[in-house]
Amino acid sequence: MRGLAAHAAAEVFAQNGYRNATFREICQRAQANIAAVNYHFGDKERFYSAVVEHVIEQEGDVLREFQSRMETPAPPEERLRTFVHLALNSLLGASPPTRLIRLMAHEMMEPTPALDFMVERVVQPTHQNMREIVREILGEKADERMIADCAHSITGQCFIFHHARAVIARLGTYPAHDPATIEHLAEHVAQFSLEALHSIREGLRGFAVTP
Amino acid sequence: MRGLAAHAAAEVFAQNGYRNATFREICQRAQANIAAVNYHFGDKERFYSAVVEHVIEQEGDVLREFQSRMETPAPPEERLRTFVHLALNSLLGASPPTRLIRLMAHEMMEPTPALDFMVERVVQPTHQNMREIVREILGEKADERMIADCAHSITGQCFIFHHARAVIARLGTYPAHDPATIEHLAEHVAQFSLEALHSIREGLRGFAVTP
Amino acid sequence: MRGLAAHAAAEVFAQNGYRNATFREICQRAQANIAAVNYHFGDKERFYSAVVEHVIEQEGDVLREFQSRMETPAPPEERLRTFVHLALNSLLGASPPTRLIRLMAHEMMEPTPALDFMVERVVQPTHQNMREIVREILGEKADERMIADCAHSITGQCFIFHHARAVIARLGTYPAHDPATIEHLAEHVAQFSLEALHSIREGLRGFAVTP
Amino acid sequence: MRGLAAHAAAEVFAQNGYRNATFREICQRAQANIAAVNYHFGDKERFYSAVVEHVIEQEGDVLREFQSRMETPAPPEERLRTFVHLALNSLLGASPPTRLIRLMAHEMMEPTPALDFMVERVVQPTHQNMREIVREILGEKADERMIADCAHSITGQCFIFHHARAVIARLGTYPAHDPATIEHLAEHVAQFSLEALHSIREGLRGFAVTP
DNA sequence: AATGAATGAGCCTTCATTCAT
DNA sequence: GATGAATGAAGGCTCATTCAT
Numbered sequence A, B, C, D: 001m002r003g004l005a006a007h008a009a010a011e012v013f014a015q016n017g018y019r020n021a022t023f024r025e026i027c028q029r030a031q032a033n034i035a036a037v038n039y040h041f042g043d044k045e046r047f048y049s050a051v052v053e054h055v056i057e058q059e060g061d062v063l064r065e066f067q068s069r070m071e072t073p074a075p076p077e078e079r080l081r082t083f084v085h086l087a088l089n090s091l092l093g094a095s096p097p098t099r100l101i102r103l104m105a106h107e108m109m110e111p112t113p114a115l116d117f118m119v120e121r122v123v124q125p126t127h128q129n130m131r132e133i134v135r136e137i138l139g140e141k142a143d144e145r146m147i148a149d150c151a152h153s154i155t156g157q158c159f160i161f162h163h164a165r166a167v168i169a170r171l172g173t174y175p176a177h178d179p180a181t182i183e184h185l186a187e188h189v190a191q192f193s194l195e196a197l198h199s200i201r202e203g204l205r206g207f208a209v210t211p
Numbered sequence E: 001a002a003t004g005a006a007t008g009a010g011c012c013t014t015c016a017t018t019c020a021t
Numbered sequence F: 001g002a003t004g005a006a007t008g009a010a011g012g013c014t015c016a017t018t019c020a021t
Helices: A002-020 A023-030 A034-041 A044-058 A060-071 A076-093 A099-109 A114-138 A144-163 A165-171 A179-209 B002-020 B023-030 B034-041 B044-058 B060-071 B076-092 B099-109 B114-138 B144-163 B165-171 B179-209 C002-020 C023-030 C034-041 C044-058 C060-071 C076-093 C099-109 C114-138 C144-163 C165-171 C179-209 D002-020 D023-030 D034-041 D044-058 D060-071 D076-092 D099-109 D114-138 D144-163 D165-171 D179-209
Strands: none
Touching: A002 A023, A002 A044, A002 A099, A002 B002, A023 A034, A034 A044, A044 A060, A044 A099, A044 A114, A060 A076, A060 A114, A076 A114, A076 A144, A076 A179, A099 A114, A099 A144, A099 B099, A099 B165, A114 A144, A114 A179, A114 B165, A144 A165, A144 A179, A144 B144, A144 B179, A165 B099, A165 B114, A179 B144, A179 B179, B002 B023, B002 B034, B002 B044, B002 B099, B023 B034, B034 B044, B044 B060, B044 B099, B044 B114, B060 B076, B060 B114, B076 B114, B076 B144, B076 B179, B099 B114, B099 B144, B114 B144, B114 B179, B144 B165, B144 B179, C002 C023, C002 C044, C002 C099, C002 D002, C023 C034, C034 C044, C044 C060, C044 C099, C044 C114, C060 C076, C060 C114, C076 C114, C076 C144, C076 C179, C099 C114, C099 C144, C099 D099, C099 D165, C114 C144, C114 C179, C114 D165, C144 C165, C144 C179, C144 D144, C144 D179, C165 D099, C165 D114, C179 D144, C179 D179, D002 D023, D002 D034, D002 D044, D002 D099, D023 D034, D034 D044, D044 D060, D044 D099, D044 D114, D060 D076, D060 D114, D076 D114, D076 D144, D076 D179, D099 D114, D099 D144, D114 D144, D114 D179, D144 D165, D144 D179
């Protein structure tokens, strides 16, 4: 059962979240026995946790590639641009988005114990990347809290275009999430954030310089 | 039945969203007969729509106050600060957040026909406020798309602190959503956004001035 | 309420029979209050009886015309032809058939106390007509039981083409119940029955004549 | 569950038809859990279809015996007598009638997809038997439409004594459906039909012979 | 006199879980 | 070790009837 069922379960949990995913649908897709889930995993919650870990491992390649792109030596501004482009393409470019993204979206609405694991393995490393970028741009005058604030502002801008897509679509601002629009959005978020960061850095300098 | 049930239903729908809210729980809270819901509203979907409208009307005071604060004559920078402070206090200040906010959060994950109504009545006016602020700050050189982009960036920053609160809490950046932290976050978002807008405005001017 | 509701109720009972007709549908059509039915008639059964009587009175004109056609002086063979033509046109010619016919069809499957009334007022007179026709054709040698048997055979042939229409249609014998087909069927039933009756009469004579 | 439930379901569906049969009653009789029905059969419609097929198979013996009686070499007049006797005994002899008969009666009032199957498996073969009998009696001058008409007239007479039994009982013609009465009715239907067929055959001959 | 509101009982269906084999 | 069968609880919904006004 393991291989096929994990694949099917990942898709069903990604689509419906923990609460609304059903054994029936998972086992139908996996052509597996319904009782097998309880037999192998004990109950729904432990099964879900196992699936989440499976997804993280499976989509690890994407994350590792993201990490390596972040670690290549380049000016922080360029790395920020890369980050935003990769993030928005990953969030808006594919339909449906990766299972990991959809699982996390459900966890944000209705957290389960699996969220701890997802934050530790997926969000933390990404967040640290962004903090490092922000740290380099703002310079040594910036304290860690300010760095975190800015990091949240930047990744938040990316994520909100995914999460609020139903509302934004109804506002009619963007025609659709075609590649050109995604590129435009990424360019905007990168520019908006860099202008802010640079301006803040100047403020910090000025504040320090002023006697 | 009407009064009590509407109250109970609003709470249950806000907690669980349309799909996972049950007549059982609503009627238990309202001490009403389950069949009464179908009697009064026809079916679950119409009942939900009625509850959403009820919530919007009921929480209309907050929205109207928000509008009036936005329409008082003041420099756009000050109105942006007010906007961000009000938004973050509304999103993070109460636990649980207002029913309208929670209903909208569920609609973003799993839209229903009611979302159109919510966008039209709640999101659109607010979004127009933010566009007007951005428009005044950026000046006449900015086109409407850039204005919309920036408006989304700003309101997005506010909303993401609410929506991703479970994740951000696990990142350990902020101790809790006590009033001081909310104030700090609002100050950050306002500053970050204003720095970006001012810097962009300068860029627009420079671009125009430079021969 | 009386007028409109009786009309609506007749239609709904004719469509669905006593058991499956609902107050909801009746009152919806009649734009009447659901509680009015119980208020005016006590319960569903008494309401149904009242509606059946109403339908019989209302469709009395058709029955009376039928009766008068039967009582006009004419050879019994011609009256039998008329009977069969009228019956089959009434049973198959209109879509849907008259309410009285549909009510009776339901009563045959699931009799209620109202059936007594329907038999007494509708079936008995018609049956007596057919008996009189048969009696005249067979002559005085025929006893009453034989007359009744033959009468049932003839009216039975008419009725079965209505009642078993779903099955007969699936047998593919007749294309549809267009006027030509109905005419053909009536001609067949009349001829089949008259051949039988005449042949039986000859048998009776021969039987009597033979010493 | 299968065996007991099929038995119970057949009885309940036979009594009430598809629409009015309830899982509650079936499972009460079968001492089974209500959810078991959906587990084994998916939904009510598929369950019903399965029960119909089950009944047809179970009562297949009767049908096969009927077929073999029809296929034994004998003059068509004798086979018609046998047909009518078997049919009326099957339709009127048992109380309640066989489940297949009652299921078909309900299908005639409110057809479901199962009717196709019932016609194909039960009605068609029987109808072909009667057509063959009629064909042999009428001789080669008779066209297929006339044969079908007569076959319907004969089987229709049999069936109507079952279907209209509630009405006929109220007409008071026959005391009850005791064996003697059934025998009398069968004799009448057979004689009535044979007289008609023979007379029609003579007419066909005369028509041809007459210059 | 008449009706909007409410109700208990019942409908088919789906759920995660358990159990006997 | 693995699974078809079964189950209690709950899901939204409809029914004829009752009740307070």
